[in-house]
Amino acid sequence: MAVVLGIETSCDDTSVAVLDGTRQLSLITQNHLHEHVKYGGIVPEVASRQHMKAIGAVYRSALDSAQINPTDIDLIAATRGPGLAGSLIVGFNFARGLSTALSKPLVSVNHLEGHVYACWIGDNQHIPPSFPCVCLVVSGGHTELTVMDDDGYHRLLGRTRDDAAGEAFDKVARIMGLGFPGGPAIERYAELLGDMSAYNLPRAWLADSMDFSFSGLKTAVYRARNGLLGPTEERRIFKDGSYLDFQGLKRDSIVRMAAGFQESVVDVLTEKSAAAVKQVGAVSMVLAGGVAANTALRKSIKAKVGVPCFMPKMEHCMDNAAMIAMAGSIRWHSQMDHNLLYQDVDINPSLELGSGY
Amino acid sequence: MSDGSITLQHDPVNLISNSAADTRNLGALFGRIAFPGLIIELIGPPGSGKTEFTRGIAQGLGITREIRSPTFVLIHEYRDGRIPLFHMDFYRLLDGQPVGEMDIFEYENDSGLIVLEWADGIEPGLSANRICVKLGFIEADSRSISIYTDNVIGEKFMKSLRINESL
Numbered sequence: 138m139a140v141v142l143g144i145e146t147s148c149d150d151t152s153v154a155v156l157d158g159t160r161q162l163s164l165i166t167q168n169h170l171h172e173h174v175k176y177g178g179i180v181p182e183v184a185s186r187q188h189m190k191a192i193g194a195v196y197r198s199a200l201d202s203a204q205i206n207p208t209d210i211d212l213i214a215a216t217r218g219p220g221l222a223g224s225l226i227v228g229f230n231f232a233r234g235l236s237t238a239l240s241k242p243l244v245s246v247n248h249l250e251g252h253v254y255a256c257w258i259g260d261n262q263h264i265p266p267s268f269p270c271v272c273l274v275v276s277g278g279h280t281e282l283t284v285m286d287d288d289g290y291h292r293l294l295g296r297t298r299d300d301a302a303g304e305a306f307d308k309v310a311r312i313m314g315l316g317f318p319g320g321p322a323i324e325r326y327a328e329l330l331g332d333m334s335a336y337n338l339p340r341a342w343l344a345d346s347m348d349f350s351f352s353g354l355k356t357a358v359y360r361a362r363n364g365l366l367g368p369t370e371e372r373r374i375f376k377d378g379s380y381l382d383f384q385g386l387k388r389d390s391i392v393r394m395a396a397g398f399q400e401s402v403v404d405v406l407t408e409k410s411a412a413a414v415k416q417v418g419a420v421s422m423v424l425a426g427g428v429a430a431n432t433a434l435r436k437s438i439k440a441k442v443g444v445p446c447f448m449p450k451m452e453h454c455m456d457n458a459a460m461i462a463m464a465g466s467i468r469w470h471s472q473m474d475h476n477l478l479y480q481d482v483d484i485n486p487s488l489e490l491g492s493g494y
Numbered sequence: 495m496s497d498g499s500i501t502l503q504h505d506p507v508n509l510i511s512n513s514a515a516d517t518r519n520l521g522a523l524f525g526r527i528a529f530p531g532l533i534i535e536l537i538g539p540p541g542s543g544k545t546e547f548t549r550g551i552a553q554g555l556g557i558t559r560e561i562r563s564p565t566f567v568l569i570h571e572y573r574d575g576r577i578p579l580f581h582m583d584f585y586r587l588l589d590g591q592p593v594g595e596m597d598i599f600e601y602e603n604d605s606g607l608i609v610l611e612w613a614d615g616i617e618p619g620l621s622a623n624r625i626c627v628k629l630g631f632i633e634a635d636s637r638s639i640s641i642y643t644d645n646v647i648g649e650k651f652m653k654s655l656r657i658n659e660s661l
Contacts, residue, residue, distance in 0.1 A: 148567055184568070221567050278566030299545055300563045307586070308540060308565075352563075356541025360631070363539075367634050486571055487559075 139211040139470075142199075142235075143462025144192075146228030147220025147248045148278070149184075151191040154458035155203035155210075156466065160260055162203035164452065164459045167191045185223035192231050199458075210241055214465020217245035218488030219278075225484040233480060243479045244465040248456075249274055249281060249490040250289070252425040254464035255449035255457075266421040266447045271413045273406060273438070274490065276426035276456075277303035280349050281490050282409060284417045289473045291491035294413050295347025302402055303428045305351035309358045309398050313391050324431055326395035333389060336374050336397035340405050347409055354401055358394065362386075399433055407437045414442050422446045430454040506642035507652070513635050517543040518550035520639065524627075525554020525607075527654045530577050531623055532647065533608040538629030543637050544611050547627065548581055551609060555579055564611075578606030585612040623647040 140162075145152040152166040169187040200207065215232030218225055229245070236243035252274045257265045272291070274281045280297035300308070303320060310319025315326065327335075339357055341350040360366050361374060364384050371380050374397075383390040414422055422442045428434060429448055439446045453460055468474065511517040524534060528551070536544040549561045555575035564570040564583040572579040610624075625648040628640040643649055 219567070221569060222571070276566070297562060298560065301566060304563055304565045312540070352541070352545065359540040365631055370634075486567075486569075 139466065140205060140209050141212045141214055141462040141466045142210045143458035143460070143465060144196075144213070144215040144228045144232045145248070145251070145456060145458040145461045146188045146192065146224050147216045147218070148224060148456060150456045151188050151195050151228070152456065152458035153192070153195045153199035154462050155199055155205060156258070156459060156462040158261075159258055159263060159463065161258055161459050162205065163199045164457055165195050165199045165202060166457055167195055182223065184221055185227050188224050188227035192227060196231070207239055210239060212242055212244060212466060212469055213239075214244045214246050214462050214469070216248045216251065216461050217482060218485035219248055220486060222484065222486045225486065229484050236480065242469065244469045245479045245482050246461045246465045246468065247488050247490065247492070248461070249279060249488075250291070251460040251464040252276070253285065253423050254467060255425055255453035255460035256423050256447040257463050257467065258449070258453060258459055266423055266445070268421075269417055269419045270421045270423055271410060271417065271419040271442075272423040272425065273410050274426045275302045275406065275424070275428035275434075277301055277307065279426060280351070282347055282413055283490055284413065284419060285423075288467055288471050293489070293491050294417070295349060295409060297349040297351060298343075299350050299352035300355060302349070302351055302406065303426070305355050305402065306428065308355045312355075312359050312362050313394060314386060315391070315395075320428060320431060323395045323399055324433065326392050327399045327433065329392045330396040333393055334377075335400050336383075336393045337376060338374060338397045338401040340401050342405065347413060349405060349409070351402065354398065358398060361394070399431075403431075403434050403437045406434060407441050410438055411442045414444055420444055424448045425454065427455050506640050507655070509639045509641070510632065511543065511637045511639055514543065514546045517546045517629075517637060517639070518553065521547040521550020522554035523550075523655070523659060525551040527651070527658055528555065528577070528607045529651070530606055532651055533610060533624040535610045535624050535626045536629065537626060539631070542629035542631060544629060547629070548609050551607070552579060555607070580606055580608045582608060583611040625651050
């Protein structure tokens with residue numbers, strides 16, 4: 138099998154991984170978000186500088202931990218977009234330089250496609266999803282529903298029109314004072330629901346569309362917290378009249394709000410995924426991205442889509458370079474881009490899922 | 495300006511928006527008259543219409559790509575309009591804390607329009623070309639919108655805004 142080096146620097150994380158075929162030999166990730174705040178200076182310069190400072194060491198420790206030498210690398214895969222321009226440039230140029238120095242081929246990878254291919258990582262017995270496959274990529278920055286007809290071929294079915302699902306988790310958690318990151322915090326509180334009833338938050342179905350919208354949900358929680366709900370809305374959300382409890386952020390009402398919020402997001406994501414599977418006659422489903430780490434969502438999708446459902450391991454849900462190595466490997470070996478010289482391509486901060494490499 | 499507060503050189507313009515469409519239309523007017531180097535700072539709680547306003551700006555610039563929240567990647571670039579639009583969002587970085595000196599405006603600062611969300615903590619003077627748009631809740635659908643500036647470039651924009659809208 139080929140040894141593939143993956144490099145991912147699209148946002149906050151500098152990540153380098155080594156795969157041997159589909160098997161992961163190492164994955165090293167360093168997060169910089171808090172450096173930004175400490176530094177006082179800011180995007181995009183600081184983001185690029187943090188990646189610059191980190192990438193050499195992260196690369197070396199990925200090789201050490203995989204117990205390989207640079208000359209053992211057969212292929213180098215790096216994220217080309219979407220992401221923050223200054224950050225993408227650091228990782229992509231590092232990969233370009235490495236490719237030149239080692240005389241090993243370079244392949245560029247769409248970060249969102251990487252999230253999907255996280256499900257292909259595994260040992261030799263690992264069976265990947267079959268096509269056509271419906272993919273739901275849900276993270277802090279993205280909410281995309283596609284059907285993948287073959288390796289690298291995505292058709293976009295729907296996406297968020299405003300906030301990403303993961304972003305809604307973070308913002309709602311902050312409104313309730315639950316801290317960052319919001320996903321795990323909301324999940325932890327929602328699990329405490331027990332015999333209590335979850336608050337009845339709205340669901341944005343966007344009839345006749347596979348698109349999503351999570352902005353209204355976030356606004357509803359904000360307005361509830363700040364006593365800005367109209368009487369009808371108040372009665373709909375707080376059926377037992379505990380509106381004031383929530384404004385005072387009493388513990389039980391935080392739990393009920395966390396559960397209500399999570400149910401609303403999970404319901405919409407599940408229903409639309411199930412509808413997509415039916416509509417395109419998919420034989421499998423992939424749930425990927427940071428929000429795929431949410432247990433309630435994993436359970437709900439698994440129970441309701443009616444086809445075999447694939448989800449990455451937890452460490453491959455968040456942004457990571459192993460998924461980039463996997464996607465790059467498949468792209469390279471299937472010669473999807475024919476004789477494209479990846480050395481000469483530019484990064485693309487607004488790359489979309491389905492628009493190729 | 496040394497005390498960290500904004501010194502108004504002229505009166506703010508105060509408006510009421512009665513719907514998301516109103517907010518978007520005002521944004522579209524901004525987009526039509528905006529010039530490269532200008533920074534529009536949007537201030538307001540979640541749901542007050544910052545994204546809707548930005549959608550209007552994009553529309554006014556002739557951008558056809560859909561505007562989505564840039565919270566996660568911090569910056570979304572749109573280059574298919576009259577001038578480039580850099581939509582920035584510091585929500586994740588500020589984490590609710592006020593921030594002192596920031597050096598954001600190295601960012602292609604003269605080639606396009608910057609729309610900045612969640613930057614309330616930035617000291618004035620550092621973003622010398624800014625115009626502030628403050629959005630607040632009145633009722634379910636109506637919002638108060640206050641437009642003000644603390645610098646000459648911003649005032650140039652305000653003047654053009656008053657002429658175009660007879661404010």
